[in-house]
Amino acid sequence: MASQYDNELGDIDAQNPYASSSKWRHQESTKYARHEAQQLQARDATTTGTTDDLAEYLNSTRIEPQGDGHSSRNHQPIHLAAHNGEETAVGQHDEESDGKEIVCGPLLNYRRMEHGYWFGSVLIVTKGGGKDVLYQPSLVLRRAGGQGEAFQSQGERLYSDKRNTFWAFGISVPLEPNETKYEYEVPGLRFSSSHKPRINSFFIPAINESMRIMFYSCNGFSVGTDEEAWSGPALWNDVMRKHAATPIHVMVGGGDQIYNDGIRVHGPLRTWTDISNPKKRQEYPFPEKLRAECDDYYLQNYLRWYNTPPFSTANGQIAQINIWDDHDIIDGFGSYVDKFMQCDVFRGIGGTAHKYYMLFQHHLPPPPSTYTSDFADNDTDGTQGIDPNQLIDTYVAPGKTEPQYIVGNKPGPYVAEHSYNIYTRLGARIALLGIDARTERTRHQVNYPETYDLIFQRARDELSAAARSGQPIRHLILLLGIPIAYPRLTWLENILRSPLIGPVKLLNRRFGVGGGFFNHFDGSVDLLDDLDDHYTAKTHKVERAQLIVELQKLSAEFSVRTTILGGDVHLAALGRFYSNPKLKVPVEEDSRYMVNVVSSAIVNKPPPQAVANLLARRNKIHHLNSKTDETLLDLFDKDPGNFTKTASHNNCTMPSRNFAILTENSPTNQTNGVVPEVNGESQSFEGVDGHSQLHKGEVGAGTQHKAASDDRHGRGHDGSLDIRISVEIDQHNPEGLTEGYGLTVPLLTYRPRTQASSRAVSTATSTPSQ
Numbered sequence: 128m129a130s131q132y133d134n135e136l137g138d139i140d141a142q143n144p145y146a147s148s149s150k151w152r153h154q155e156s157t158k159y160a161r162h163e164a165q166q167l168q169a170r171d172a173t174t175t176g177t178t179d180d181l182a183e184y185l186n187s188t189r190i191e192p193q194g195d196g197h198s199s200r201n202h203q204p205i206h207l208a209a210h211n212g213e214e215t216a217v218g219q220h221d222e223e224s225d226g227k228e229i230v231c232g233p234l235l236n237y238r239r240m241e242h243g244y245w246f247g248s249v250l251i252v253t254k255g256g257g258k259d260v261l262y263q264p265s266l267v268l269r270r271a272g273g274q275g276e277a278f279q280s281q282g283e284r285l286y287s288d289k290r291n292t293f294w295a296f297g298i299s300v301p302l303e304p305n306e307t308k309y310e311y312e313v314p315g316l317r318f319s320s321s322h323k324p325r326i327n328s329f330f331i332p333a334i335n336e337s338m339r340i341m342f343y344s345c346n347g348f349s350v351g352t353d354e355e356a357w358s359g360p361a362l363w364n365d366v367m368r369k370h371a372a373t374p375i376h377v378m379v380g381g382g383d384q385i386y387n388d389g390i391r392v393h394g395p396l397r398t399w400t401d402i403s404n405p406k407k408r409q410e411y412p413f414p415e416k417l418r419a420e421c422d423d424y425y426l427q428n429y430l431r432w433y434n435t436p437p438f439s440t441a442n443g444q445i446a447q448i449n450i451w452d453d454h455d456i457i458d459g460f461g462s463y464v465d466k467f468m469q470c471d472v473f474r475g476i477g478g479t480a481h482k483y484y485m486l487f488q489h490h491l492p493p494p495p496s497t498y499t500s501d502f503a504d505n506d507t508d509g510t511q512g513i514d515p516n517q518l519i520d521t522y523v524a525p526g527k528t529e530p531q532y533i534v535g536n537k538p539g540p541y542v543a544e545h546s547y548n549i550y551t552r553l554g555a556r557i558a559l560l561g562i563d564a565r566t567e568r569t570r571h572q573v574n575y576p577e578t579y580d581l582i583f584q585r586a587r588d589e590l591s592a593a594a595r596s597g598q599p600i601r602h603l604i605l606l607l608g609i610p611i612a613y614p615r616l617t618w619l620e621n622i623l624r625s626p627l628i629g630p631v632k633l634l635n636r637r638f639g640v641g642g643g644f645f646n647h648f649d650g651s652v653d654l655l656d657d658l659d660d661h662y663t664a665k666t667h668k669v670e671r672a673q674l675i676v677e678l679q680k681l682s683a684e685f686s687v688r689t690t691i692l693g694g695d696v697h698l699a700a701l702g703r704f705y706s707n708p709k710l711k712v713p714v715e716e717d718s719r720y721m722v723n724v725v726s727s728a729i730v731n732k733p734p735p736q737a738v739a740n741l742l743a744r745r746n747k748i749h750h751l752n753s754k755t756d757e758t759l760l761d762l763f764d765k766d767p768g769n770f771t772k773t774a775s776h777n778n779c780t781m782p783s784r785n786f787a788i789l790t791e792n793s794p795t796n797q798t799n800g801v802v803p804e805v806n807g808e809s810q811s812f813e814g815v816d817g818h819s820q821l822h823k824g825e826v827g828a829g830t831q832h833k834a835a836s837d838d839r840h841g842r843g844h845d846g847s848l849d850i851r852i853s854v855e856i857d858q859h860n861p862e863g864l865t866e867g868y869g870l871t872v873p874l875l876t877y878r879p880r881t882q883a884s885s886r887a888v889s890t891a892t893s894t895p896s897q
Contacts, residue, residue, distance in 0.1 A: 226261025228254040230291065230319045231430045233311075235329055236490050237377050237446035239531040239551045240302065245331045247446050248490045249296045251282075251313060252430065256292035257520045260284065264313050266296040271308040271328055285492040287522040290426065295490045302334035306374070322436050327443040330374035337554035337791040338376035339841065340604070341366060341445065344694020345728030347386030347432065347454065352732060360730045361863030362784055362855060363437040369788065369853075370445060372837065377553060378445045381694040381727070382452025382565070382608035384488060385432050387425060387480060390457060395420035399472055409467050412500040413475035415516055421476055422497075425483045433487060448549065449488040450561045452608035452695060456480040461541060461568035468541045468569070471500040477542040478511060481566075489547065492524035498543060511543045533585050535578045539566040546578060549606070550585050555598060556846070557791060560586055561606035571666050583677055590685040601874055602791065602848050603689045605678065610693035611662040611671060612702025612723035612757050614745035672751055675704060675721075679755070683718035688875040690789070690848060694727035697734055698742075699781040699852045701725065701760040701828075701870065705821055708814045710754060714822035716878050719755050722870075726787040726852055733782035736773060743777035748817055758817035760870070764829030767866040768856035784855040785865070790841025791848055792871070824871030834869025848872040 232251035239246050255261055269277035282294035300309060310328040318325075332338050343366075348354050369375065391400040395417060402408045433439060453460045456477055461468065478497030485491045496502075496514035528534060528547075535546035542565075549561035562582060567574045586603075593600045662671040682689045691702075702723035706712040714720045733739075746759045761778035772783055812822055820826050824847060833839040834849035841849045850872060853865035 224255025224261065226253055226255055226292065227264075227316050228319055229313070229316050229323070230254050231434050231487075233313065233327060233443045234433065234487065234490070235327070235443055235446045237448055237551070238529055240554070241530075241552075243302050243334065244299045245302055247298045249298060249311065249313075250285075250487070250490045251294050251296075251316070253292045253294065253316070254319070255289070256287035256522070257289050258287075258522050260287075261292070262315075264294055264316055266298075266311055266313050268298060268300070268309060268311045271310045283524065284522060285490070285524050286486060289520050290423075291430075293486050300331060302331065304333055304335070306333050306336070307331050308374075320434055320439075323439070324443070329444055329446060330376055332376050332554045335555050335795050336793055337557040337602075339373065340553060340557075340789040341369075341375045341378040341786060342381060342692045342694075342724065342726055342789065343378065343729040343786040344381035344452075344608075344726065345383045345454075345697055345731045346380070346438070347383065347730055349386075349731060350389060350392050357730075357732055357784075357858050358861040358863070360435065360438050361858075361861050362729050362786060362853075362865065363441055364861070364863040365853060365865050366441055366445075366786060367437055369837070370441075373841075375445050375788070378441065378447055379559070379561075379604075379606060379692065380447060380449035380488070381606060381692055382450055383454040383695070383728075384449055384451070385429060386454045386731070387428055387456060388454060388458045389428070390421065390424050390476065394424045396472065396476070405467070408472075409470045411470070411472055413471035413498065415499050415501050417472075418475055418479065418497065418499045418517075421479050422482070425479050429483050429487050447488075448551065448559065448561065448606075450549070450563055450606055450608060451484050451488065451565050453565060455484055455488075456542075456565070461565060462570050465540075465569060471498075473541060474498045474543070475500075477539075478544070481542050481544050485547075491528070492526060494526070494544060495523045533578075533581050535563075535567060535575065536581070537575070537577070540569055542566050546574070548578065548582050550582075550589055552589075552593075552600070553604065554791075556601040557604060557848075558589065558593075558600045558602075559604045559606060564608045573662070573667060573670055579674070579677070583681065586681060587684070590681070590687060594685065600685070600687050601846055602872075603681070603687045604789070605689055605691045607662075607691060607693045609662055609695045610700070610702060610723055610725045611675070611691060612704055612721075612759075613662075613693075613696070613700070613725065614742045614747075614759070675751060675755065678721065679719050682721070682875060683877050683879075686718075686875050686877040688848070688872060689721045690850075690872055691721055691723040692787070693723055693725055696725060697728045697731055697782075698739055699726055699763075699783065699785040699854055699868075700742075700779060701762045701850075701852070702757065703760055703817060703821065704751065704755055704757045705817060707750075707754050707756055708816050710880070711813050712880065713812065715873050716876055718875060718877050720821070720875075722850065722872050724787050724789070724850055724852070726785055728784055729786045730784065732858075733784060736782055739772075739780040739782040740774045740777045742780045743773070746779050756817055760817075760825060760828060762828050762852070762868050762870065763854075764831070764868075767854045768864075770857060781852075781854055781868075784858070785852050787850065787852045788840070789848055789850050792841055792843030792845050794844055794846045796842070796844040822873055824873050828870040829868050830866060832869035832871070834871050835867035836869070837867075840867075840869065843871075846874045 229251050230253065232249070234250040236248045236250070238248060249266055251264070253262070253264070264282045266280045266282065267277055268280065269275065280296040280298060282296055285293040285295050287293065298311075300307070308328055308330050310326050312326045346360070348357070366375070366378075390396045399408060399411050402411065433442060453462070457480070460473070460477065467473070475498050478494070482493040482497055485493045494511060496511060496517040498511050499514065502512070502514040502516065531549055531551040533548040533550060535548070538544050539546065544566060546563040546566040548563050549559065552558050560582065562574065564573050567578060590600055678689050681687070702725060704719055704721045704723075705714065706717045706719045712719075748756055748758045750756055759779040763773065763778050763781045766772040767783060772781060810826070812820065815821060820828070829835065834851050840851055843849075848871065849869065851867045851869045853867050856864050856866055
């Protein structure tokens with residue numbers, strides 16, 4: 128399979144002699160690895176093994192390219208004074224830092240809605256800093272079009288050292304009867320990048336409407352990827368075109384917003400990575416010098432990527448909500464063997480990555496210090512003690528949180544910090560529940576049981592309060608870093624865990640045999656960290672089933688439709704859970720019907736066609752339990768544009784870059800004259816399985832569905848949810864043009880089933896699928 132695919136791709140790009148012969152590979156090419164090793168230091172002799180396309184895909188090391196309530200704590204509305212006239216062109220100031228140069232930002236975040244207000248924040252990073260304040264910036268906010276008064280928000284200093292200062296500005300604006308556009312600027316400062324607009328704008332929904340949501344993941348490139356061959360982060364151009372046509376209110380990052388894996392290839396961990404013996408690598412210390420170098424790598428990587436257009440433009444104009452995943456730290460973090468995950472280096476980079484994750488992606492102050500082997504002092508709650516060496520010439524704001532977060536009770540096993548899960552309302556009838564599935568992750572668990580208890584108790588409290596207020600939540604969006612309704616690869620797990628692998632591992636340790644087959648960290652089979660990362664892995668089987676059952680209970684209790692967002696796998700797909708057909712429950716009444724929108728990557732290259740086709744072959748009907756089945760929907764009725772992406776038998780996995788948009792067909796949208804559409808003729812769905820359409824919203828799913836079009840998407844008024852996955856047509860086109868594939872998810876009107884109905888499935892019981 129691999130040789131045939133490689134032959135189709137032809138010769139290596141002459142402009143990049145270290146590129147892989149396969150443009151689809153996630154890992155850096157063998158030539159690239161040899162080249163990098165020769166530039167730094169000689170490696171122990173190894174023999175690079177080869178695997179098939181599936182192994183190459185899963186053996187991925189992906190990084191990005193160079194390049195409170197309504198209070199006045201952070202937002203103090205006052206009348207705007209006249210502009211101070213300090214705007215100056217980039218480059219007209221001397222190099223000495225005066226605290227007025229913006230090196231990254233503005234980055235706009237959405238936090239929550241309550242008491243008739245929209246709450247968010249803006250982050251900027253300025254050059255220079257330390258204990259003392261160089262310059263106190265303020266943010267000016269006004270309604271677009273010059274109507275109404277302007278407000279000023281004083282900057283809150285989150286963190287500052289000699290390199291940079293992080294300023295956050297709290298924003299709160301009233302929700303109004305109509306969608307409202309606001310604009311903001313930070314006067315008196317200059318930008319280090321000429322492409323940044325001085326004035327940015329954003330939209331908030333009308334008080335009786337839900338948000339239009341954009342979802343993305345895997346926002347970066349693999350090591351050794353020829354970024355020019357993929358036209359850079361081109362799909363963000365399409366995001367901004369769609370935002371200009373119909374404003375997007377929030378963009379949801381499902382993990383891997385940045386790829387930091389390069390820290391081990393051309394960063395300070397290269398020497399550590401080149402140690403061939405896993406035991407010596409495990410015992411390697413993480414002293415203050417290495418911590419400082421890693422800290423600078425993460426900082427510079429964030430500054431570079433979050434300042435790269437057109438991603439940087441979107442960050443300033445569409446409010447974000449984020450959870451993180453492994454590449455925000457390093458590939459596979461949390462899914463290697465426990466003994467290795469406890470090593471000094473992994474504990475060190477886990478804390479350092481968390482520091483900048485909190486700053487850039489959540490606009491919150493980081494912990495005062497992070498782990499080093501020089502200062503391994505833990506507080507009584509298990510978090511990292513304060514290292515005074517890291518506070519020299521450094522200011523860290525007192526720790527705080529925000530009401531939308533559900534903070535775990537105890538720190539993670541490898542990142543000595545608490546998980547930050549999210550519950551927030553996305554407008555009138557939609558809420559988002561985001562699970563931090565990385566902070567607490569090990570090879571055998573995704574989250575602590577106590578954390579699930581906190582998450583579901585908070586969800587019940589919020590859904591109950593919404594119902595009592597007379598404005599109930601009708602759609603609950605569950606945000607996960609990894610897909611949960613996705614084909615199993617149990618057969619591959621069984622092979623890689625087989626005792627037959629033992630002798631090969633021994634030969635690898637002693638003689639370097641099969642070097643490319645084993646990972647760079649703990650010496651295990653390299654595919655296993657990726658497989659163990661998935662909810663469908665054997666090690667997570669029970670936890671996965673319990674999570675889905677709890678979601679089903681929540682959906683039934685509040686008659687709320689749950690839709691799941693997940694990325695990570697670098698292709699597009701649409702998974703569904705649903706009631707066993709023998710139960711004869713219509714989807715409109717089925718609390719088990721949940722769509723899993725699988726959307727990734729928005730930037731990184733997709734897997735080979737062969738991998739996508741193989742996954743499609745594994746698209747069986749699985750049985751979560753006796754009452755719940757699952758499978759993928761045949762969403763892709765054609766390949767995007769005129770390019771061949773998949774085999775003729777594959778209509779359920781699409782190996783192309785993509786992102787998703789979700790829009791409620793608002794029940795208050797009665798004035799646009801649009802009649803609710805049904806794709807195809809009326810038909811009975813009773814007793815059908817997941818290889819067929821399960822309800823009218825799935826009929827005609829794909830490019831011809833009304834949810835796929837720009838002019839009909841979200842224009843109905845039955846309360847359902849339109850979903851469109853926008854798939855890249857041509858990777859070589861820098862405009863990032865896409866083709867849409869759509870379906871509609873109906874409202875849930877839950878009706879408890881009778882005892883007679885329950886008895887009807889007594890013969891349908893079965894053991895959950897592997």
